[in-house]
Amino acid sequence: MLSLLTTTLHALSIYGLQCEHKTNPIGIDAQKPRLSWKLRGDDPGLMQAAYAIQVATDPDFKKSNLVWDTGKITSGASVLLPYEGKALASGQRYYWRVKVWSNQGKVSDWSAPAFWEMGLLRADDWQAKWIEPVQVEEKDGPAYLLRKAFQLKGKIARARAYVSARGLYEFFLNGQQVGNQVFTPGWTAYDDHIQYQVYDVTDLLVRGDNAVGLHLGDGWFRGAMGWMDNWGLYGKRVGVIAQIEITYENGQRDMILTDGSWTGTSEGPIRMNSIYNGETYDARMEPTGWSRPGFDDQNWQPVTVAGHSKSNLIGAVSVPVQQVEELAPDTIFRTPSGTLVADFGQNLVGWVRLKVAGKAGTTVTIRHAEVLDKEGEFYTANLRAAKATLVYTLKGGATEVYEPSFTFMGFRYIAVEGFPGELKPENVTAVVIHSAMEPTGTFECSDSLINQLQHNIVWGQKGNFLDVPTDCPQRDERLGWTGDAQAFCRTAAFNMDVAAFFTKWLKDLHADQLENGGVPFVIPDVLRNNGVSAGWGDAATIIPWDLYQVYGDTSLLSVQYPSMKAYVEYIREQAGDALMWKGGSVFGDWLFYKPHGNNHTAPDGYTDPDMIATMFFAYSAHLLSQAAGVLGKTEEEMEYRAVYEAVKAIFQKAYVTPSGRIASDSQTAYVLALQFGLLPEPLRAKAAAHLVDDIRRRKNHLSTGFLGTPYLCHVLSDHGYTEVAYDLLLQKSYPSWLYPVTMGATTIWERWDGQRPDSTFQDVGMNSFNHYAYGAIGDWMYRVVAGIELLEPGYRKIRIQPQPDARLGYAKASLDSPYGRIASGWSLMAGELVLNVAIPPNTTAVIELPNANLSAVEADGGPLLSHSDFSNVQQVNEAVTFEAVPGAYEFRYRYE
Incomplete structure (x- = not known):
């Protein structure tokens, strides 16, 4: 009895079960869905020693219904484990649960069951047909109503609806709108794939008379997108496909399908619908009860059956809007x-x-x-x-x-x-x-302006992560600009769980990649101008690598690897034997600080575009080499490492002086060269000093644009200039991150001076007040100010490395990582630093205490040196470093 009591004092449990980065998803297409979970327990140093997974077609997990039972597997793995059981069936729901054994010898109960449900895995699973209402092929026209009445002959045990559209749809059964998603089926590279949604409609159908209705609008599919005359880019006609599968309690099955028996009308209340222009709605034209049984649709017209392919229909990968x-x-x-x-x-x-x-x-x-x-x-x-x-x-x-x-x-x-x-x-x-991405991160400090900046960063992400990472949500654009996305990806992953969101968008990127490997300016590619620009196309390499780092998703890296390689080979072809990508940068360091001086001076902060292109060539080759190494492609790892080194040598010869000066002598030139590792070691400190000189000359102002800004403070803190990085962060006058805050901004602006100090506006042709790219400073706030950094992909090993500044009284951040909540928060008062840290179960951490004397550091109220949860404790210059097991800790010491 005593041993039982001891075991239950510190409960070991499991939470956060996910399949393919989602909680209880419906409509999974993956043949081997990947499963993840998290541990919870009171024991310090909690690690998973073993696990067992059961998957069944019944939530009672009867032996006869098991399709996978791993038994006890000795492993600490708990993130993205692929299903390895029997072949999965279309439309089947699978329940799964996990049990774990800890390193302290404890065993959890089985977790509460989670589930996933398969979609329609083969094109011939679709019995429904694409249908189109009678319509006028016109821009900004009416929305369409489609309906069908039907009867069900028995008591319903289970019903699923599979729905998609060429356009946008709303789905109704018996007068009730189905689901809580909007803008379905989402915006994808429609020429390659269109998503469908799956709905559990068991409770919405009845024995006897029923009716189904579909409301169909233009959306991104048929609407005019961008500032060009490209209405109907994907198709001039909207259409829909729907398949309702019903299982009766007696086991018999039935299907309600879109086919030629449906009717439709354009005489509904929406007289005009447009992504950019809005909506015109005449309530006098609402046909009461149009999606209910008994509605008189004799004046509606029969639909047309269309011959569109069903092979490009895929289960929804994206996070629902x-x-x-x-x-x-x-x-x-x-x-x-x-x-x-x-x-x-x-x-x-x-x-x-x-x-x-x-x-x-x-x-x-x-x-x-x-x-x-x-x-x-x-x-x-x-x-x-x-x-x-x-x-x-x-x-x-x-x-x-x-x-x-x-x-x-x-x-x-x-x-x-x-x-x-x-x-x-x-x-x-x-x-x-x-x-609807789950929030994962929080950041707060003693400065109210910086807190508002963090608020603005989050709201910029909310506003622009609408099925694709858009550049702005208000004007006639709202496109998936690749440069903005790659600049902000790491910050986005702190604020919210963006794994599924970017997985979907990268699928679009791969689909719309040009035959020669180039990546268009925007994804989905509605501009169709075959343009490629350095720093924009590099989203193909930067984002997959960032996501691998943050989520430990090797599978995503593998899926995107051909796209990464094709893009680097495209640049390689463009650069030729000279290995310099001349003409490769269309946008340069976009929207850098650039007031012109007199007629004899160049724009202030200007960076040579060809140099930018060559630097990104090197960086993408470097990332591709690293990805090849992770995936076991040893020969390609060596090949692209050699490409990186060769471009690096060319860059140094063409653009770098022996004194560490870099051509253009701009902040972005130094930032990119240092961040991408393109300088020989003896010149790195000199180049960093030149960067700081430029910042000081500008009285602690930045001059970077979309490409230099994300790395600016990182480069400074990496080279011993954290104080200068804080100078930039805390700067309130233009150009700076806080200047828009002082002007009342509640989101991130497209331009540093979207609204000038005299309250006049910048260029009316391009001046968004909700444009997330410059919000990339959030990444530095999390990783350096608060000090949450990863050492191994997915945060399996963590570094806590806060770098305080006396101008802040405190700063704290948290991140719900794939293994659980990480937290780091410090306060600085009267020369004493107090640091509180939380390390989640099944991970380890390296903690670095800045400006600390080992003998004077207290940990949880006692000497650090006597704490049993720390190892490899050492004084390294002015910092104290050590390794820590999972747990919550408090450190105190004099901060000199």
């Missing part, structure tokens, strides 16, 4: 010119839910804006051609509630015209939407 939160207006007021405006206090992405009562035929118009101009007027010039307008016509009678179906806006302010009566806060609600 959902309505995530709602905001009420902070204030409602009139501008000096009399415009009625509601201010939601936050630049956001989504739409407005309107509640209104009035006479039939009354029209309410809602326009959207990110900012007000210096006179306090509603400002929309930066939206360019995007109208971003909702027009709602009342049907009259009781209070009406409207929100759009197939459009979204980027806005903080709305201008309301035609509202009957007094506009009150309860009449307009901002609905925030984005890909």
Whole structure:
């Protein structure tokens, strides 16, 4: 009894079960889905010694229903373990659970069951046909309603619906909208693959009469995308495919399929739908009960069966876009010119839910804006051609509630015209939407401006991670610019779980990669101009490597490796025997600080584009070599390492002087050369000093653009200039990260001076106030200020390395890693540093205490040297370093 009591005092349990980076996903296409879990327990130093997995077709895990039973496996692995059981069947739900044994000899109970459900694994599993309503092939046209009535002959035990569209769809059964996703089926490289969604509709169907309805809009598929005349790029006609599979309690099965028996109409309430321009909705045209049984559709027209391929249909890889939160207006007021405006206090992405009562035929118009101009007027010039307008016509009678179906806006302010009566806060609600990624990180410090900066970074990510990593959410663009994505990827992975999000987008990148290996400016490639630019195309190598580092996802690295290699080979071909990528940089160091001096001076902060291209050539070859090494491709690892070294030598010869000066003599030139390891060791310190000299000459201001900014503070802290990095972080005047904060920004701006100190605006042709690239400073805040760094992929081994600055009283951060919560937080008061650290089970950590004397450090109230959970304790110059097992620790010492 005593031993049992001892065992249960410190419970060992399992949580966070995921399949393919998702919790209980439905519609998995992977033939060998990968499973992950986390450990929880009170014992210090908790590690997994062994595990067992069971997978069954029944949640009771009866032996007859088991399809995989590993038995006890001696291993500490708990992240992305591939299923190795019997072949998986289309449409089947599989339940799984885990048991673990700890290094202290304890055994957990079986975890609570989790599940995944397979999608339709073969094209011939689709019995449904693509159908298209009668439609006019026109830009910004109406949305379409499609329906079918049907009968079910028995009591329903299970029902699934598989739905996709060439366009965007909303799905209804018996008058009820199905699911909580929006903008389905998502934006993909449609020419290559279109996602479908799977819904459990068991509870929405009844014995007897039923009806199914589909609402179909243009979306990204048929809508005009970008600033060019490219309407209908993927197709001039919208269409839909749906397959409802029903199993009755007696075991019999039935199917309701899209086919020629459906009817459709364009005479619904949405008269215009457009991603950029908004939506026009006439409530008088709502066909009451159109998706319910008994509706009279005799005036609707038969649909056309289309011959589109089903082989390109794939289960949804992406994180679903959902309505995530709602905001009420902070204030409602009139501008000096009399415009009625509601201010939601936050630049956001989504739409407005309107509640209104009035006479039939009354029209309410809602326009959207990110900012007000210096006179306090509603400002929309930066939206360019995007109208971003909702027009709602009342049907009259009781209070009406409207929100759009197939459009979204980027806005903080709305201008309301035609509202009957007094506009009150309860009449307009901002609905925030984005890909519903789980939040994983937190950062906070004693400086309120930096906290607002972190807030802005997170909201910039929310607004621009809408199925693809867009550059901006408000104007006639909203495209998946590759350069922005690669610059921000590591920061994004601190704030939220972006594993599935980027896995999906990289699939699109690979699909839209040019035949010669080049990567277009935007993914999905709607510009179709075959342009490739250094720092943009390198998303093909940088993002897969970053994701491998953060999530330990070797499979993703393997899947993307051909794309990585094709891109490097493209550059290699362009560079030729000279190994210099001339003409490879279209955008240079985009939007660097560049006020022109007199006519005899070059733009300030300018970096030679050919040099940038050559540096990224070297870096991508280096990443490809590392990826080849991880994947066991030894010959290619050596080959691309040699390419990297050869380009590095050419770079030094062409662009570097013996004094460590680099051509262009710009901050970005030094930053990229140092970050990519392109300088010989004797010149690294000299080049770093030149970088610091430039920063000091500018009175502690940066001059970098999209390519140099993400690495700027890292390079400084890596070379002993952390104080200078803090100088930049804490700088409040233009150009700096905090300047927009002082101007009232609630998201990250596209330009350092999107709004000038006199409240006038930058170039109206390109001036987004929600543009996440410069938010990449968040990565340095997590990794250096708070000190959370990885030493092994997936954070299996962690480095805690805070670098405090006396100008901050405290800083703290946390990260929900693949193994559990990591935390590092320090406070500095009266010369004493207090550091609190949390290391999750099944990991190890190296902790580095800066400016510490080993003999004077206290750990958990006693001398560090006598603490049993630490090993390899040593004084290294002015720091104390040691290894730690999982647990929570507090350190105190005099910080000199």
